Amino acid sequence: MTGSLHGTRVVEFAGLGPGPFAAMLLADAGADVVRIDRPGGAAARNALTDGRPVVRLDLKNAAGRATALELVRRADVLIEGFRPGVMERLGLGPEVCLEENPGLVYGRMTGWGQDGPRAREAGHDINYLASVGALRSIGRRGEAPVPPLNLVGDYGGGGMLLAFGLLVALHERHVSGRGQVVDAAMVDGVSLLMAGVWNRAAEGRWSAEPGTNDIDTGAPFYDVYRTADGEYMAVGSIEPQFYARLLDGLGLDPAMCAEQWDRDRWPDTKAEIARAFASGTRAQWTGRFADRDACVTPVLSMAEAPHDPHVAERGTLEGDRKAHRPAPAPRLSRTPLRRAEGPAESTADAVVHRWTASAADLVRQS
Secondary structure (H helix, E strand, O other), X not given: XXXXXXXXXXXXXXXXXXXXXXXXXXXXXXXXXEEEEOOOOXXXXXXXXXXXXXXXXXXOOHHHHHHHHHHHHHOOEEEEOOOOOHHHHOOOOHHHHHHHOOOOEEEEEXXXXXXXXXXXXXXXXXXXXXXXXXXXXXXXXXXXXOOOOOHHHHHHHHHHHHHHHHHHHHHHHHHXXXXXXXXXXXXXXXXXXXXXXXXXXXOOOOOOOOOOOOOOOOOOOEEEEEOOOOOXXXXXXXXXXXXXXXXXXXXXOHHHXXXXXXXXXXXXXXXXXXXXXXXXXXXXXXXXXXXXXXXXXXXXXXXXXXHOHHXXXXXXXXXXXXXXXXXXXXXXXXXXXXXXXXXXXXOHHHHHHHHHHHHHHHHHHO
16 A cells, blocks of 8 residues: 555646646545656656656647546546546547546536536636636725635646545545546635635624734734844734733733724734834844744745745655645545655556556555
């Protein structure tokens, strides 16, 4: 056993962002993932694709499609991230593949989903966030919305949603023996990630104006503050005990604790906290709050993050001085996740041979 998904065979049709991310998660958990890509060019080797051999097939000709279908017949999972209708036009849509392999879990990763008015439109992370109220909710008061990189749509609401759906369908297959289609749409995933904000709104605890709420930089106890050396400290001192320690660490009047949730006082309080942080360097404030347990931490750059004592000790990032990448997660006690290793290139025949041998192995073990 080399991982919780040992023996699970995955055919990944090469794409960008969320599809490869989902495939990476499965591979880290021990799945045998093969990536089908177009002929020509070198295999992309990066944090999202390492350890997954590439089989190069021209899906526009019959021979390439037949070879791809041969792999699909032996697979447990298929991952594709094309626009709706593309796989069907290639003759590799769900109906064809599930007829050839009734136990197949067919994963579809798109932005807008397989149906709806925008299903066939192009889009990116920022568009999906804009459509479900997420983007308008991220920003400072009176300023334009701020896209949170492409973390929320592509990876959180996309790749992780797809991986979750694939695992749910695989689990159900143990009962029914049948596969199914997983329609993972980033617009749906982003909406799910907004569940907590929708809860606040339903309870009357959320203002529609960005930058005026407790977790969107509106509150003085949940924001970033500039230090004397032009760096920043992150403050998340929401609970009263943490807020008291924040004020104590900054040398501010403890009587301010009584006004923590007085929204009319927030602008003035924020200005006082900002002046306090501006009086010292990031290193000085990091030292001051190191043992206070006040939810105050230095804001690190990507170059600095690997050297953070906690990140370094846990091995949250792997690599060396030249390049780093995230370590597999979460951490399982008995069947830990590991970064997959394998040849950069392979052939369909080699994959079929390996999968046939591994299937026989699993039968013997059972």
